[in-house]
Amino acid sequence: MSSADVPEPSGPVLIDVQYAGVSFPDVLLTRGRYQIKPPLPFIPGSEVSGVVRTDGHGFQAGDRVAAFPGLGGFAQTVAADPRMVFRLPDSFPLQAAAALPMNYFTVHFALQRRAHLRAGQTVLVQGAAGGVGTAAIQVAKALGAHVIAVVSSEAKQETARRAGADEVVLAQGFRQTVGQRVDVVVDPVGGDRFTDSLRCLAPEGQLLVIGFTAGEIPTVKVNRLLLNNISVVGVGWGAFWLARPDYLQEQWQELLPLLDGVDPVIDAIHDLDDAPAALAALDERRVQGKVLLRVR
Numbered sequence: 001m002s003s004a005d006v007p008e009p010s011g012p013v014l015i016d017v018q019y020a021g022v023s024f025p026d027v028l029l030t031r032g033r034y035q036i037k038p039p040l041p042f043i044p045g046s047e048v049s050g051v052v053r054t055d056g057h058g059f060q061a062g063d064r065v066a067a068f069p070g071l072g073g074f075a076q077t078v079a080a081d082p083r084m085v086f087r088l089p090d091s092f093p094l095q096a097a098a099a100l101p102m103n104y105f106t107v108h109f110a111l112q113r114r115a116h117l118r119a120g121q122t123v124l125v126q127g128a129a130g131g132v133g134t135a136a137i138q139v140a141k142a143l144g145a146h147v148i149a150v151v152s153s154e155a156k157q158e159t160a161r162r163a164g165a166d167e168v169v170l171a172q173g174f175r176q177t178v179g180q181r182v183d184v185v186v187d188p189v190g191g192d193r194f195t196d197s198l199r200c201l202a203p204e205g206q207l208l209v210i211g212f213t214a215g216e217i218p219t220v221k222v223n224r225l226l227l228n229n230i231s232v233v234g235v236g237w238g239a240f241w242l243a244r245p246d247y248l249q250e251q252w253q254e255l256l257p258l259l260d261g262v263d264p265v266i267d268a269i270h271d272l273d274d275a276p277a278a279l280a281a282l283d284e285r286r287v288q289g290k291v292l293l294r295v296r
Contacts, residue, residue, distance in 0.1 A: 006043070006075070008077055009072060009077060009079040010079055011080060011081070012056070012057050012079070012082055013056070013057055013059055013067070013079065013080045013082050013085050014052070014053040014054060014078075015048065015053065015069075015078050015079075015080060016050050016051050016077055016296070017295040017296065018049055018098075018294075018295060018296050019048065019049050019097075020047065020073040020074050020075075020098060020272075020292065021045075021046075021047035021101065021290060021291075021292055021293075022045075022270075022275070022278045022279060022290075022293060023047065023102045023103070023131065024211070024282060025102070026044045026046065026279060026282075027279050027283045029042075029044055029071075030044055030279060038071060042071055043071060043072045043073070043074055044071065044073070044275075044279075045071065045072060045074035046068060046069065046070055046073055046101070046102060047066070047067070047068055047100070047102050048066070048067050048069060048078055048098060049066045049088075049094040049098040049100075050064075050065065050067070050094065050295075050296075051065070052085075058082055059085065064088045064092075065085050065087055066085075066098065067080045067084055067085045067086065067101065068080070068084040068102075068248070069084065070084075074272065074293060074295075076295055076296065081245065083245045083246060084245070086100075086248075086249075089256070092259055095266065095292065096262075096263065096266075100255075100262075100264070103290065104135045104255065104262065105251055106132065106135070106210065107132060107139045107140075107210075108251060108254065108258075109235065109237040109240065110136070110186060110208045110235040110237070111123070111136070111143060111145075111184070112143070112254065114206075114233050115184045115208055115233065117143050117145060118144075119143065119144025120144060120145070120146070121146070121183035122146045122147075122183050123136070123140040123145045123146070123147050123183065123184045123185075124147075124148045124149075124178060124182040125137055125147060125149050125150065125165070125186045126171075126189045126197060127152075127188050127189040128151050128156075128159075128160040128163070128168070129149075129156035129157075129160050129288045129289070130188065130213070130289070131287065131290045132186075132188040133160070133186075134159065134163040134264070134290070136186040137160065138163055138164055138262050138263070138264075139258065140186070141164045141261055142261035142262065143258070145183075146166050147164070147165045148165065148166065148167045149161075149165035149168045150169055150174050151168060151169075152170070152171045154170070157170075162265055174200075175200055180201065181202055182200045182201050182205055183201075183202060183204075184205065184206050184207075185198075185200065185201065185206070186208050186210065187207055187210060188210040188212075188213055189211070190209075190211065190212035190213070190216060190217060191216045192218075194207075194218035194220070195218070195220075195224075198220065198224055198225075198230065199224075201228065201230045202228075203228050203229050203230070204231075205228075205230045205231070207231070207232050207233065208233050208235050209232060209233065209234050210235045264290050265289030266290050266291075266292060267281075267288050267289040267290060267291050268281070268291050268292075269291075269294050270291065270292070270293050270294070271294055272294065278292075278293060
């Protein structure tokens with residue numbers, strides 16, 4: 001599949017796209033398996049970085065931004081609601097910025113709003129070599145946490161270390177290695193790790209349910225929650241902000257001071273025409289960190 005000419009979008013903020021992030025929802029959308037099913041044909045891509053084209057809505061032509069257009073990011077130009085456009089610090093690269101909107105906003109919402117993470121607490125991150133996992137490591141570290149990364153293979157250990165994890169353990173037997181000292185578990189994986197993640201929680205600990213990349217939606221025997229006063233907490237970032245779109249700018253203001261500790265781990269950068277290969281790599285779980293498309 002190659003790129004094709006389509007009419008230029010119209011909207012309040014026009015952005016000339018430099019990079020587009022590739023995320024797991026894009027994979028599901030292209031297979032018709034996401035909860036949102038846009039009419040065909042549509043352009044995938046829910047996160048971009050680039051340059052604002054014209055003045056207006058609080059932005060000036062030439063502003064370097066990250067944005068969350070919802071759809072249409074795999075294109076040279078996107079239109080976005082100004083509430084979903086985020087002006088970047090001068091020192092923050094556009095390449096790294098394309099990795100921010102989905103993963104970093106999600107884990108910030110998870111750790112700050114849902115878990116109320118405090119400095120000095122211990123966070124265990126499942127799937128720690130993936131896009132959400134590496135973002136969770138960096139946001140947790142920026143918030144002052146001690147981070148334990150769980151990865152599925154020895155080859156992925158270095159990715160978690162590069163993201164900044166204090167400890168890295170293999171998924172096989174991770175409960176015995178970690179023990180019962182975790183305040184917050186970040187779980188974008190689900191599947192058969194779920195119960196052992198609960199067993200790693202210290203009293204009053206929390207497990208944050210972010211996704212199910214393992215494919216299986218786990219169940220929990222609630223007596224486990226009662227015995228140690230632990231919690232399973234849902235993290236529906238999209239469902240939250242869709243009803244409160246102004247919240248995204250509030251989040252951005254909270255994220256800005258943390259960006260000095262953020263350096264997204266980029267697995268690969270594909271050309272726009274190579275978008276199917278980028279999606280396939282994500283679907284087949286061959287990605288460590290974030291995959292981007294280079295648009296310009």
